[in-house]
């Protein structure tokens with residue numbers, strides 16, 4: 001590109017997110033946390049204070065997302081993201097803008113920096129749920145899984161989120177609202193774990209279309225709806241292309257206990273150029289390599305009884 005003024009659209013930010021210079025996972029984790037806090041309206045304007053809440057969340061997520069990490073100097077991801085021009089610093093009035101001082105420790109950093117802010121265009125994108133999802137999926141796609149062999153790692157993260165959430169759920173006496181607020185990243189890792197277990201293919205039609213690590217045609221669908229059961233375990237998931245996800249959620253098809261497709265009688269369909277949904281009747285769905293990740297019979301029974309329209 002010869003343009004000096006690069007347009008800061010969503011794709012620009014996805015690209016900058018994808019090419020962070022990282023040796024550790026601190027930068028993507030910090031970005032995920034900032035996005036999470038914005039989505040929860042805990043960060044309401046583009047002035048991000050280096051609060052204890054932010055730093056504690058960082059420690060907590062680091063433990064889940066990168067358990068092998070040593071305790072970092074938490075100033076480093078902020079400084080690195082500043083160098084990538086994603087974050088900007090607002091120094092306190094009496095402070096010289098010297099990176100050497102803030103480099104030393106997080107407390108020196110907090111003493112010098114009043115707040116940090118995101119590129120203003122980026123802040124706007126994060127407020128929109130659809131672009132937010134794309135940004136999160138980019139970070140997760142690039143830094144937290146890149147190949148089949150890392151599936152175990154993603155599943156472990158998904159599982160750790162489940163355990164942490166369940167603990168939280170007990171502690172907070174099942175306060176639904178609080179629990180829901182914490183579901184953004186869990187949801188992203190759930191979707192990622194599911195589609196990876198199915199090798200990015202639709203379980204019904206086996207379609208696989210990928211554009212980049214974070215963009216593909218399948219979705220990790222919940223069999224029992226998350227909003228009702230809060231169940232992000234992988235065996236409550238199934239990988240489906242967008243069309244078949246839609247059809248599954250509306251009970252147009254379901255699965256029997258042998259993982260064979262059941263088709264409803266209550267819909268009409270014209271599909272001159274691709275295989276009609278009806279023609280999948282009786283076929284066995286595509287399943288993950290390991291039986292541990294298969295949809296649970298309990299979940300698919302629930303789907304048959306409550307969603308499927310025979």
Ligand SMILES: [Zn+2]
Nearest residue numbers: 202205241244
């Ligand atoms: Zn499909």
